[in-house]
Structure formats: C-alpha cells, structure tokens
Amino acid sequence: MTPITRLALFLALMSSISFGGIPPVLPDIRHFVVDTNGWLTDQDFANFFALAQTIPGPNMILMMTLIGWKVSGLVGAVAAAGATAVPPCTMYFVGYRLWDRCRDKPWQRVARASLAPLTFGLIVAGGTVMAQTVDKSWGAVAVTAAAATLLLATRVNPLWLLGAAGALGAFGLV
Amino acid sequence: VTIELSEEASAPLNPASLSVLFIEFFKVSLLGFGGGIALAHRAAVERRRWLSEAEFADALTLCQFMPGPNVVGIAVCIGAKTRGAAGAMAAFIGFAMIPGAIGFGLALLYLSRTGIPLVQNILSGLSAAAAGLMLATGLRLLKPHIRDPRVVAFAGLAFAGLAIARFPLLLVLAVLTPLSIATAVIARGRCP
Numbered sequence: 354m355t356p357i358t359r360l361a362l363f364l365a366l367m368s369s370i371s372f373g374g375i376p377p378v379l380p381d382i383r384h385f386v387v388d389t390n391g392w393l394t395d396q397d398f399a400n401f402f403a404l405a406q407t408i409p410g411p412n413m414i415l416m417m418t419l420i421g422w423k424v425s426g427l428v429g430a431v432a433a434a435g436a437t438a439v440p441p442c443t444m445y446f447v448g449y450r451l452w453d454r455c456r457d458k459p460w461q462r463v464a465r466a467s468l469a470p471l472t473f474g475l476i477v478a479g480g481t482v483m484a485q486t487v488d489k490s491w492g493a494v495a496v497t498a499a500a501a502t503l504l505l506a507t508r509v510n511p512l513w514l515l516g517a518a519g520a521l522g523a524f525g526l527v
Numbered sequence: 528v529t530i531e532l533s534e535e536a537s538a539p540l541n542p543a544s545l546s547v548l549f550i551e552f553f554k555v556s557l558l559g560f561g562g563g564i565a566l567a568h569r570a571a572v573e574r575r576r577w578l579s580e581a582e583f584a585d586a587l588t589l590c591q592f593m594p595g596p597n598v599v600g601i602a603v604c605i606g607a608k609t610r611g612a613a614g615a616m617a618a619f620i621g622f623a624m625i626p627g628a629i630g631f632g633l634a635l636l637y638l639s640r641t642g643i644p645l646v647q648n649i650l651s652g653l654s655a656a657a658a659g660l661m662l663a664t665g666l667r668l669l670k671p672h673i674r675d676p677r678v679v680a681f682a683g684l685a686f687a688g689l690a691i692a693r694f695p696l697l698l699v700l701a702v703l704t705p706l707s708i709a710t711a712v713i714a715r716g717r718c719p
Contacts, residue, residue: 368596370594371594371595374595374596374597375595404634404637405630407650409557409560409626410623411599411630412630413596414596419631422635430631438596441593442600442615442623445595445604446604446607449608465588466714467681467704467707467711468707470669470679471591471681471700471704472685473584473682474665474684474685474686474687477666477682477686478665478685478686480660481690483657484659487654489651496655496656496659497659498659500655500656500658500659500660500663504659504664505667508573511660512566514660515653515657517656518655519653523649523652526652527655
C-alpha cells in the first residue's frame with residue numbers, strides 16, 4: 354500500500370471512532386505518523402496543531418490536511434481531508450435522519466432527556482478547557498468572561514464580540 | 528415528573544434556501560475561531576429561524592454523541608433538517624470544503640514565513656472571546672431547564688468531570704450516560 358492509502362485508511366478509521374471530536378484521538382494519530390511511519394517529526398506535529406488553531410475554519414480537518422500534504426503533497430492533502438471529513442459526515446447525515454424521523458418514539462424521549470443535560474455540561478466544559486488553554490493573561494481572562502456575560506445577558510451579535518476582542522488584541526491588550 | 532425537551536417553538540419556522548445555507552455556514556466557519564456553535568445558533572435559531580431552540584439542542588446532542596468533528600456535524604444536521612441531502616451538502620461545502628481550501632493556502636503561506644506579531648495578538652484576542660462564546664452557548668442551552676434538578680445535576684457532573692477533574696471524555700461519558708439514562712427512566716415513572 355502506498356503511504357497515501359495507508360494514511361487515508363488510518364484517518365478514516367480514527368475519525369470514525371473519534372467520539373467527542375478529533376482531539377481525543379490525536380495521541381493515536383501522532384503515534385501512527387511520527388513513531389510508526391516516521392512521516393513527520395514531533396516538531397512538525399506540534400507546529401501543525403498550533404497552526405490549525407490559529408487559522409479560521411474547521412481546524413482538526415486542516416491539521417490532518419497538513420499531515421497529508423507533508424506525506425505526499427497535494428494529493429495527500431486532499432486524501433487526508435476526505436478521509437477525516439467524509440466518514441463522520443456520512444454518519445451525521447444518516448444518524449440525524451433516523452434521529453429526526455423517530456422524534457416521538459419513547460426510546461428517543463428517554464435518550465434525549467438523558468443525553469441533553471450531558472451535552473450542555475460538555476459544551477460549557479469545552480469552553481472552559483479552551484479558555485484555560487488560550488487565556489495566557491488576565492486581560493485574556495477578562496475578554497473571555499466579558500464575551501460570555503454579554504452573550505448571555507444581551508442579544509448582541511457574537512460577531513461584534515469577536516471583532517472587539519480582535520481589536521483589543523491588535524492593541525496588545527489581551 | 529415528565530421531562531420533555533422536545534417541545535416545539537410557538538412561532539412558525541422559516542424555510543431555508545441552499546445558497547443561504549451555504550453562505551451562513553461559510554460565515555460561521557470563517558468567523559467562528561472555535562466559537563462556531565455560538566455563531567451557528569445565532570444564524571440558524573435567532574436570525575434565520577430555521578430551527579427552534581429545542582431542535583438545535585437536539586441536533587447538538589446527537590453530534591456530541593457521534594464520532595467526528597462535532598461542529599461540522601451541526602452544519603450537516605441543520606442542512607439535513609431544513610433541505611435534506613442537498614441542504615446537508617450545501618452546508619458542508621460552505622462550512623468545511625471552501626474554508627478548508629482557504630485555510631490550507633493560508634497555512635502553507637504561514638509555514639513559508641515566521642509569525643507576524645500583530646496577527647498573533649489579534650488571534651489571542653479572538654480565541655479568548657471564542658472560548659467565552661462557547662461557554663455562554665452551553666449555559667444558554669441549559670437555561671430553559673434550570674428548574675429541573677436532574678438536568679442541572681448531570682450538566683454539572685459532565686462539566687466537573689471534564690473541566691475540573693480533567694478526566695478523559697470517554698470515561699466521563701461511560702460513567703454518566705448510564706446513570707443519566709437510569710434517572711431519566713425513573714423520572715418518567717415507568718419501566719423502559
């Protein structure tokens with residue numbers, strides 16, 4: 354098998370079992386591309402991760418695209434992006450169709466009543482963990498707190514909040 | 528007490544067009560900076576009124592409990608809900624494909640130079656706000672159920688397990704999901 358095929362099959366497997374998003378399977382991916390195959394160095398892997406965080410768009414797909422690019426250029430990039438995005442998106446589509454069609458089934462009422470509270474908690478936790486990672490100054494903590502408070506308390510468009518925070522950052526205040 | 532999280536919104540919802548689905552998710556993707564859920568909620572529930580608050584929470588729940596990049600899942604689900612397979616495709620192309628190609632180009636450009644301090648500063652402002660937006664979106668989804676102690680307790684436990692104790696997600700879900708299902712069944716007052 355060519356490296357592209359092996360990478361694509363591995364990423365398709367990883368994205369199909371990545372409950373909670375791609376980050377939980379990152380250690381496995383690192384092991385495969387750095388230790389097992391030696392396609393990337395540890396430094397490449399860390400750089401791609403950091404870079405993907407700072408570029409707009411779906412960042413984990415971008416990170417896998419960069420790994421594919423490193424393995425075999427543009428073809429590798431496209432193959433890696435497809436392998437990461439297509440299997441889960443197919444599952445989302447089929448899963449949602451079934452879920453939506455069975456809206457009023459008793460089993461789904463129980464599933465919804467049990468899973469929705471966990472979802473709410475996981476999202477707040479996700480924001481908190483992200484804040485702990487990116488907030489490196491008290492200014493940044495204040496921006497996170499202000500954005501959260503304003504979104505909850507007012508009907509302000511979140512884009513204004515992002516814009517204001519970007520401007521504060523530009524002036525070196527974050 | 529019967530817990531019903533699927534009550535329909537009182538006002539009628541608007542139909543979606545494929546091009547608007549594409550544009551909205553293109554914007555959510557490029558402007559989200561990790562706060563994509565907040566922007567998707569704003570666009571789909573508040574501004575375009577494609578889904579009710581409950582339907583949005585419903586799609587989000589499904590995505591959280593399925594593998595893959597969850598925010599892309601939201602785009603696919605909202606597209607599927609409003610315009611079927613074509614809608615899911617339009618939202619996916621707008622959310623993932625075009626921004627992915629742009630991001631890839633930017634990344635290659637960036638890798639060929641060293642980081643620019645001004646860009647780094649703007650990005651730290653954006654990511655700090657995006658974290659706050661995500662936090663607030665979770666709290667806003669919780670707000671309608673704030674008087675339901677079971678919902679608040681399990682949201683709190685999931686939060687504490689992940690953000691405070693820093694347990695792996697799979698462990699948190701493996702422990703809390705069966706407990707949550709059990710209490711939901713008991714709260715409904717009958718056998719499964």
